[in-house]
Amino acid sequence: MTTGTLYLIPVPLGPTPPAGSLPPGVLETIRPLTHFVVEQAKTARAFLKAAGTDCPLQELQLQELNEHTRPEALDALLAPLRAGHDVGLLSEAGCPAVADPGANLVGRAQQENIRVVPLIGPSSLLLALMASGLNGQRFAFQGYLPAKEAERAKALRDLEAESRKRRQTQLFIETPYRNRAMFDAVLQHSQPATRLTIATDLTLPGESVRTRTIAEWKKVPPPDLERRPTVFLILA
Incomplete structure (x- = not known):
């Protein structure tokens, strides 16, 4: 039996209509799908309702994959693909499998030679890099840095x-309620000439992307980062 295709479906970066950030072709790909792997069923249903599906919402098959999912549970998530069904993989926001537990499912699909198709949509990391003015030729994404103060300070240094x-832009993120603590730590543990970009609420009405040296950031009021999705970028 021919296996199905795993479609990697981007999701808007905030509460905005899908048609505002997803191309028509992506929405057309989503509509006939009946099987999905999602981080949270409730928010996934809200997105799918807004995107539009050919199948009634209550008849869609949604399975959850998040940071609590055990590796042995991936077999069950792959079962519809093995049975020939196409499956859509959704993150909570942005592109699935990037800083996202969906990467584990994609890895298993690749091992089993299941076709994986990434669809076009918003990536906060690339949008932040594009607007930063930092080095876009050489960069690295570091994910979440340690939460403990001493470990975070060492990681930043x-x-x-x-x-x-390496003349390399470094990108990292933080849980939104700890954004201010991260901002303060970057200022405390970085050299004055290092450039820091704060990219907040990308693609949303409150979007802000500002790049300054550490010395310059220390001279202005701190940005409003309270519970706002933010990407941090530095270039020394």
């Missing part, structure tokens, strides 16, 4: 040293 050595 190490990233700055790596950026200086």
